[in-house]
Amino acid sequence: MNNLFVRFYVGVVAALALALILLVVAAAGRRETVAEREDQDARLAEHYVALTQGNHWLMQEALLDRPPAEWDAIVERWRPHFRYPIELRSAREVLAGELPPFVRERVAAGEAAAWSRVTHATSERLSLYLPLAGTDRVLVQELELGPPVDVLLELIGVDVMVLLAILGLTILALTRPLARHVTRLAEAARAFGSGQLNARVPTTAPEPIGRLARTFNAMAERIQRASDAQQATLQAISHELRTPIVRLHFALEVAGSALAEVPAARDHLEAMARDVGEIEALVEELLIYARLQPGAPPLELAPLDLAEVVRDVVRDLGPLAPALPPVIEGPASAPCMAHERHLARAVSNLLRNAQRHARAQIRVRFDLTDAFATVSVDDDGPGIPEDQRARVFLPFERLDASRNRATGGYGLGLAIVHRVMQAHGGSARAESSELGGARLILTWPRGAEAA
Structure with a gap:
């Protein structure tokens, strides 16, 4: 569930970021004719001129009410009260600078003009030109429009966090049912693969x-x-x-x-x-x-002493191979839950397998943990290749010549062991032994009643 949510969330956020980048790049790379760009700039300039018309009127009235010789001093007194540059220039000086045609025409005609150009991603520079009526002087103001970066982050940061949170909750609401249904399907498939052929999954999930x-x-x-x-x-x-x-x-x-x-x-x-x-x-x-087929009625498990079961099996099968007396290792008492007859059959099949393949040594070991019971049988025979260890528990499966029919058996002994462990909710596996041959291990839940 977590992986699915994270992948969806990161994917959607990345898609939104990519879309935003593409829009910015597309806007920056959009090819416009000179006439179209000048027309847009002119209309924007008219907007700014209209927006600052009242301020310009006040400033012009304040200056024209005084003699021209005092204008520079008046502007100098104004300057500390403005957060942007403001100065008086001659019209000739202004017109000599780099100006777009529509600004040049208005200034030359004695009309207020504005020129806006983007300087950063979040701000633009606005130049305001106010020709003073009846004179060759122009009041020039240079403004930086747009919030500072820190203020912009503070303003947008909360909105972005809210957007991401809402996006996350939406994705969680959409993916949680999907993940729940997929998990149920995976659990049913895992149970079916482990031998529970009656495993099924609810079909109420949305399509597909x-x-x-x-x-x-x-x-x-x-x-x-x-x-x-x-x-x-x-x-x-x-x-x-x-x-x-x-x-x-x-x-x-x-x-x-x-x-x-x-x-x-x-x-x-x-x-x-x-x-x-x-x-x-x-x-x-x-x-x-x-x-013991999968799906058969469950075994009736009962408390028993694993130590007694192992010792009884060793005592009964010992005479079949008197030259290979098994060494038993384990606690004096090992209470657990199991089906005694089937468990004894599984242990005896492991021991008989070891008697057929051992050269001189057999070791039977059993133990308990808080949750599991374990029985292992080691021999010093030819062993089982690692890539074939799962095959030995299949019915009628034959390995190489060292473990063929000449050694006895019908190919069902270890398959029965595997099914006995499945019926106990456990497992059977093969490993290499310290004695040099094979080690076959049975593991199943110990059972709370026997603990």
Whole structure:
């Protein structure tokens, strides 16, 4: 909001200043003919002559009432009472100076004349010529018209400040609703991008923001329907696969009992049983992944001790890699809010990932802050390239040969971890580890009830 207001305000003020400069430049550069300029100056001179007519009459009467020999002394006595130069000159001296034609003609004819010319941006010099009737003397006055700069700033400064204030309030009133609607749209887009597919934005904004909001909602609706259809299909397929898998297990057990005395057949049946077991595990992970889809019913979080969850997972999975006993680091007790079964699944997926890729060391660390709970699992394996760390949390994503199918897994373990953290309002990310391999980190809000 502040950036939008400042940009509009500065833009409008700059536009006004530029317009004023262009007007001044245009006025200064406007080409006029000599005749047009002289005509304008003559009309302006007539205005000043008429404006000072009474003053000229008084001065002329005061001088003509005295002998010409005393005129210079009289003007000298007047001079301290005038804030501008005033003097008597001969008509010949005046006419010998640089004068415009219309002034020269009037002075030569014994008529009062005026000559105005601009000297500064805020002032002009006005020369008044009063020929004294029946003599060759001319009373000349030189006036500077226009306020001083300091007075002008004082006069205009308040008006300019009021103008800028009114302009600012007007722009604020116009941009505030626009910024509010844009912020709502940005928040909805951010929520939608983070997995909240039911995020929508109000469409009551003025055009074209309203049209943009309606377009966003239509797009979000189509994507949500496509995602729901995909998840429903995935769940249906996974459920339908369970029945034939159970039948295969039963058939293999029956066949194993019947062919127990045939070693070659028994080996083939055991290999088939392992394949069926892998398919069953994959179906189970698909079901879990589908249940944790964005927009699913929120998890029921409850207070639990994170230390107990981590230690239970390490104890259960330790026998799978006896040569890689994990080192546990964390407080004796770590109360937080979470869904225990899904959190345990996320931690176990991280630990199983580390067991597949570690060479000699695994470290499991958990901690609490005032607002967040954190679990990290480090290994000394090949690590994850920085440009691929976000990809490891995508379903069925494979990296290079050091983390391929030969190491086990189906490409859903870390994707499930990512969705578990999304369901907890947290995040999962990958970093480099001090042990030389990968560090996978879970972070989610600790919860006020557990603090």
